[in-house]
Amino acid sequence: MAKNNEKKPIKITETILRDAHQSLIATRMTTEQMLPIIDKMDQVGYHAVECWGGATFDASLRFLKEDPWERLRKLKAGFKNTKLQMLFRGQNILGYNHYADDVVEYFVQKSIANGIDIIRIFDCLNDIRNLETAVKAANKENGHAQIALSYTLGDAYTLDYWKDIAKKIEDLGAKSLCIKDMAGLLTPYEATELVTALKQSVDIPIDLHTHYTSGVAAMTYMKAVEAGCDIIDTAMSPFALGTSQPATEVMVETFRGTPYDTGLDQNLLAEIAEYFRPMREEALQSGLMNTKVLGVNIKTLMYQVPGGMLSNLVSQLKEMGQEDKYEEVLEEVPRVRKDFGEPPLVTPSSQIVGTQAVLNVVAGERYKMVTKESKKLLSGEFGQTVKPFNPEVQKKCIGDAKPITCRPADLIEPQLAQLEKEMAQWKEQDEDVLSYALFPQVATDFFKYREAQKTKVDATLADKENQVYPV
Numbered sequence: 001m002a003k004n005n006e007k008k009p010i011k012i013t014e015t016i017l018r019d020a021h022q023s024l025i026a027t028r029m030t031t032e033q034m035l036p037i038i039d040k041m042d043q044v045g046y047h048a049v050e051c052w053g054g055a056t057f058d059a060s061l062r063f064l065k066e067d068p069w070e071r072l073r074k075l076k077a078g079f080k081n082t083k084l085q086m087l088f089r090g091q092n093i094l095g096y097n098h099y100a101d102d103v104v105e106y107f108v109q110k111s112i113a114n115g116i117d118i119i120r121i122f123d124c125l126n127d128i129r130n131l132e133t134a135v136k137a138a139n140k141e142n143g144h145a146q147i148a149l150s151y152t153l154g155d156a157y158t159l160d161y162w163k164d165i166a167k168k169i170e171d172l173g174a175k176s177l178c179i180k181d182m183a184g185l186l187t188p189y190e191a192t193e194l195v196t197a198l199k200q201s202v203d204i205p206i207d208l209h210t211h212y213t214s215g216v217a218a219m220t221y222m223k224a225v226e227a228g229c230d231i232i233d234t235a236m237s238p239f240a241l242g243t244s245q246p247a248t249e250v251m252v253e254t255f256r257g258t259p260y261d262t263g264l265d266q267n268l269l270a271e272i273a274e275y276f277r278p279m280r281e282e283a284l285q286s287g288l289m290n291t292k293v294l295g296v297n298i299k300t301l302m303y304q305v306p307g308g309m310l311s312n313l314v315s316q317l318k319e320m321g322q323e324d325k326y327e328e329v330l331e332e333v334p335r336v337r338k339d340f341g342e343p344p345l346v347t348p349s350s351q352i353v354g355t356q357a358v359l360n361v362v363a364g365e366r367y368k369m370v371t372k373e374s375k376k377l378l379s380g381e382f383g384q385t386v387k388p389f390n391p392e393v394q395k396k397c398i399g400d401a402k403p404i405t406c407r408p409a410d411l412i413e414p415q416l417a418q419l420e421k422e423m424a425q426w427k428e429q430d431e432d433v434l435s436y437a438l439f440p441q442v443a444t445d446f447f448k449y450r451e452a453q454k455t456k457v458d459a460t461l462a463d464k465e466n467q468v469y470p471v
Contacts, residue, residue: 010260011047011231018050020235023244025283027059031071037275038078053086057094061446069431076115083117090123090130091409095438096348098408100415101133108137122148124349127383129407148180152344156386163201176205182346183306184213188223195227207231215296218246238276242294303330309350316358332357339393341385370397380404
């Protein structure tokens with residue numbers, strides 16, 4: 001804990017423009033809703049504003065019919081004093097499969113060129129090899145590469161494991177380190193231990209990111225800050241708590257007058273909260289914000305299942321008419337996770353483990369039905385897990401296929417030139433090829449929509465030019 005005379009203001013990364021609305025309203029906040037408040041947010045003095053990456057890219061193209069690159073440029077134009085941050089899934093970029101190094105490098109280059117300052121890079125298995133290309137690319141472009149550890153629990157995840165992996169991350173060239181606690185599993189006193197251990201292991205700043213799902217997040221932040229954590233991720237109160245982050249204003253007030261005082265202005269924060277409040281009310285009325293995600297679910301600690309994964313399991317069972325199997329599936333999740341090498345449960349490993357658990361229960365026999373993604377994971381296509389796979393399960397699922405032991409991306413030929421060729425007819429900006437690389441069908445649908453909108457505008461202008469006005 002900082003001594004009374006030793007000032008160590010805690011820095012705040014604001015998540016309302018990315019993770020908060022991704023967690024609570026399925027990433028449906030539009031650019032138009034964000035822009036009017038940017039000027040005020042820019043005056044706060046945040047360490048950074050997380051506003052891009054994660055699911056925002058897919059949701060913008062698929063549901064909002066917006067160009068994510070255009071959003072980023074508009075946000076950059078508005079945030080003149082504040083760093084912009086994005087979430088990046090290592091070799092998966094923002095998609096669900098591994099991409100070739102040339103695509104990863106180009107995506108990092110274009111993200112930084114369009115306005116990103118800090119790239120938070122993580123891998124769902126904590127396989128360092130899957131982070132190398134993105135970190136090198138970020139450093140080459142003079143961006144800030146922050147590597148996130150996907151935090152989880154299990155026999156293998158000892159303090160020595162975290163210290164060792166943190167040191168490797170620092171050696172890789174990361175400028176800061178994030179403890180990414182996607183399921184709200186880190187409890188207050190464990191946070192004290194973990195942050196203290198990491199501070200002994202590395203010299204780079206430590207950021208803590210967690211979710212309120214299990215109800216302990218604000219207390220966890222407090223203990224982490226006292227142990228030396230440098231940055232915490234929070235969300236403005238209208239989009240805080242539940243499966244989102246602790247509220248920014250609450251954490252600012254908690255540390256007021258202490259050596260960790262953020263110095264942020266509560267009056268300014270209140271104005272910003274006031275702006276977002278009607279959006280919350282509207283989302284609650286329309287059902288876009290489900291009250292189920294706003295409560296505390298202690299089962300996340302029992303089964304280590306992130307909030308988003310819980311709702312996925314419910315909807316999968318509902319579609320099959322097997323909702324009564326919910327408890328059985330929750331009990332099966334840790335068993336599948338153990339068979340699969342005990343990976344952290346974060347996209348895409350959470351979806352893979354969750355879906356397989358559903359199939360195991362519904363089929364009445366374990367691994368009778370196996371998803372394509374489960375086979376990929378057990379074949380080493382996502383990288384190396386912290387523990388070995390259950391050999392019997394691996395054999396049952398992939399037969400005699402020889403698993404990959406190298407870095408998976410080493411087996412992927414360069415892809416950019418081919419992608420450029422495939423989507424040439426739609427290209428209006430260099431970045432379009434990257435949208436297409438990640439989501440070929442969704443991006444193509446968006447390009448068609450964009451062209452149709454242009455044709456509409458051109459026709460309207462032509463009509464106006466052809467109108468005859470009386471002299």
